[in-house]
Amino acid sequence: MNKHMTAQTxxxxxxxxxxxxxxSDEKKNGNISATAIAEALGLNDVQVRKDLASVSRGGRPKxxxxxxxxxxxxxxxLGFENHDGVIVAGMGNLGRAMLEFNGFADYGFDIICGFxxxxxxxxxxxxxxPVRDIADMAGFCKENGIKIGIITVPETSxxxxxxxxxxxxxxxxxxxxxxxxxxPKGVTxxxxxxxxxxxxxxxxxxxxxxxxx
Amino acid sequence: MNKHMTAQTxxxxxxxxxxxxxxSDEKKNGNISATAIAEALGLNDVQVRKDLASVSRGGRPKxxxxxxxxxxxxxxxLGFENHDGVIVAGMGNLGRAMLEFNGFADYGFDIICGFxxxxxxxxxxxxxxPVRDIADMAGFCKENGIKIGIITVPETSxxxxxxxxxxxxxxxxxxxxxxxxxxPKGVTxxxxxxxxxxxxxxxxxxxxxxxxx
Numbered sequence: 521m522n523k524h525m526t527a528q529t530x531x532x533x534x535x536x537x538x539x540x541x542x543x544s545d546e547k548k549n550g551n552i553s554a555t556a557i558a559e560a561l562g563l564n565d566v567q568v569r570k571d572l573a574s575v576s577r578g579g580r581p582k583x584x585x586x587x588x589x590x591x592x593x594x595x596x597x598l599g600f601e602n603h604d605g606v607i608v609a610g611m612g613n614l615g616r617a618m619l620e621f622n623g624f625a626d627y628g629f630d631i632i633c634g635f636x637x638x639x640x641x642x643x644x645x646x647x648x649x650p651v652r653d654i655a656d657m658a659g660f661c662k663e664n665g666i667k668i669g670i671i672t673v674p675e676t677s678x679x680x681x682x683x684x685x686x687x688x689x690x691x692x693x694x695x696x697x698x699x700x701x702x703x704p705k706g707v708t709x710x711x712x713x714x715x716x717x718x719x720x721x722x723x724x725x726x727x728x729x730x731x732x733x
Numbered sequence: 734m735n736k737h738m739t740a741q742t743x744x745x746x747x748x749x750x751x752x753x754x755x756x757s758d759e760k761k762n763g764n765i766s767a768t769a770i771a772e773a774l775g776l777n778d779v780q781v782r783k784d785l786a787s788v789s790r791g792g793r794p795k796x797x798x799x800x801x802x803x804x805x806x807x808x809x810x811l812g813f814e815n816h817d818g819v820i821v822a823g824m825g826n827l828g829r830a831m832l833e834f835n836g837f838a839d840y841g842f843d844i845i846c847g848f849x850x851x852x853x854x855x856x857x858x859x860x861x862x863p864v865r866d867i868a869d870m871a872g873f874c875k876e877n878g879i880k881i882g883i884i885t886v887p888e889t890s891x892x893x894x895x896x897x898x899x900x901x902x903x904x905x906x907x908x909x910x911x912x913x914x915x916x917p918k919g920v921t922x923x924x925x926x927x928x929x930x931x932x933x934x935x936x937x938x939x940x941x942x943x944x945x946x
Contacts, residue, residue, distance in 0.1 A: 530937045534929045538913045598929075599936040606931070613833060617826035618927075623911035627928035668935050675836075692935040694927075698836035700751050710934045714831075714907075714925075715840035716747045716811075718819070721923045722881050722905040723812040724743045 529571045533594055535561060536572070540591045548591070553584030602628035605666045607690075609681050610673030611636035611651055614696055618670055619646040632666065654681075661688035668692045675699040682709065742784045746807055748774060749785070753804045761804070766797030815841035818879045820903075822894045823886030824849035824864055827909055831883055832859040845879065867894070874901035881905045888912040895922065 539561055540548070554572055558565035569579075576593035578585045595601065608618045611634045619634050635654040636642060642653045652660060660666070669690040673681050678697035685693055686704035693709045695701050703709040752774055753761070767785055771778035782792075789806035791798045808814065821831045824847045832847050848867040849855060855866045865873060873879070882903040886894050891910035898906055899917035906922045908914050916922040 530933060534926065534933070537929075538924070538926070542913050598932045600932065602936075604935060613826045613830035617830060620826060621911070621927070624928050624931070627932050629928065629931060668931070670931075692931075692938065694931055694934055698834070700755050708934060708938045710930065710938075711751070712927075712930065713747065713751075714834075715837050715842065716750075717923065717925065718837070718842060718881070718883075718905075718907055719811045719813065719840050720743060720747070721907055721921060722817060723815075725905070725921045725923075 529574060532571050533575065533598060537594045540587055543587060548587045550587060551584045552587045600626065600628045603630050604628055604668055605630050605632045605664060606668045606670060607632055607661065607666050608634045608670045608672060609654060609657065610671060611641050612672060615672035616646050618672060619649050657684060658688035661690060666690060671695045671697055673697060742787060745784050746788065746811060750807045753800055756800060761800045763800060764797045765800045813839065813841045816843050817841055817881055818843050818845045818877060819881045819883060820845055820874065820879050821847045821883045821885060822867060822870065823884060824854045825885060828885035829859050831885060832862050845877065870897060871901035874903060879903060884908045884910055886910060
């Protein structure tokens, strides 16, 4: 297994994962070749073979991979069997949706709690998860070794919250505020831009983008 | 200008756009070279030069691009000056967040209304946008020529809503339900998977992914 794979390979792993999970139970219990996966997804089969070999040792010539084993290997590689604590800053509709969404657990993430500065929200529970005072965020994260934060605050306070997360020891930030955040030292920020995703989908995909990602 | 660019070029255009918008006003009023952009973003400069040439004719040897002009060219290419109507199906927290989010307008999208089946929600307004009965979705979309839909319903009903959108003439669907939807004929679906984005960020970015996308 190679942890130093390219960003391109990494970006395709979820595509393979999604494809394999979408197979019927019968197919999941059988073998599948890199060529078959490449064909189904419209990808180059040499590339697919290389990608799969970098996360799984289960490939056999002329047979391919046991589909369920390959799924397990990708899942382990992507850390879906972890229990990584995650906090969410900003309890507007989007932040509440994050706390209510139970799908994170399948990917090895535990959404621990939300933070907000509103006195009306602090102390409440959303989907069984407490909403805490954002002033206590740093202490809470340090005590609990939280390394992952999601930002759903308004754009005007997003960079300040990002900086506060960095000081609290958070290393990975997923930012939904519609502003490009600058990552403090030692922190990796992914700026999620839903408008741009929509623009790429609706205005570019009829040309040469694949229909599924 | 070349509308038949590769998916890779397309995926980089938002990165250039984000970078250019993040420049100071002074720099925005000046010139910027492909090489400088490549350096700032850690990309290959030959690639950046090709990418930019495919959307803008403003590049001059030894001078580069007028930054504001390049920004305008990318913006027009990505359709940010359009007024494309968008509907949102599912008025849970995530769907309401979509209606409340005003950032879509900057990218040329008008969020027209939401749809839900709950009698308590239908007839209400969220951020000045009406919530309509999902049973009326097809008629509404056909009458108003809506081509873009966002799905924020629970996973159990997501494929049915996707199919209904296709019948209503919707051509592009952004799906937030945690289930991989199969695109009906003539429809392009982008399955947004926030858990996977988080997994890529928190478990793969320390290897070889770039820190910003």
